[in-house]
Amino acid sequence: MALNDKRQIKKNRTFLSSLGHSLDGLVTVFKEERNMKKHVAMMVFVSICAAIFQISETEWLWLALSISMVIINEVWNTVIENLVDLTTGNKYNEIAKKVKDMSAAAVLLSALFAMIVGCLIFIPQLLELFFE
């Protein structure tokens, strides 16, 4: 989102200005983080499957929770990667490695959780489709 003052360092004065910067952040994550495109593609695919199988309201909620967790963790992972790059100036550092690896681990754990939720919802649907 194009904001008037591109080099603003002062606090946002209006809600619209805060919203604009938040959307800027979202666009940046989407553009710069290769995995984010995969997460969004997966989210669209899973949502289409969920609509086709007409899953229950509770299942939709679990799906929404697990997808949100992956996407939010990916945003934080990107934040941490950028902060590490800013502080290390892209030089190798043992602590930087630990921080980035742990941050990636958070995304991995949430993706595993989403996979388990997906299996619990869709495997019974697929079994019903093929064996009944």
Ligand SMILES: Nc1ncnc2c1ncn2[C@@H]1O[C@H](COP(=O)(O)OP(=O)(O)OP(=O)(O)O)[C@@H](O)[C@H]1O
């Ligand atoms: N400054 C650094 N010092 C030490 N190790 C680093 C440094 N920068 C990156 N690494 C190592 O390289 C890996 C990849 O870092 P990078 O910042 O490129 O993340 P990425 O490829 O975007 O990862 P992800 O797939 O989690 O999004 C890190 O997990 C870490 O092990």
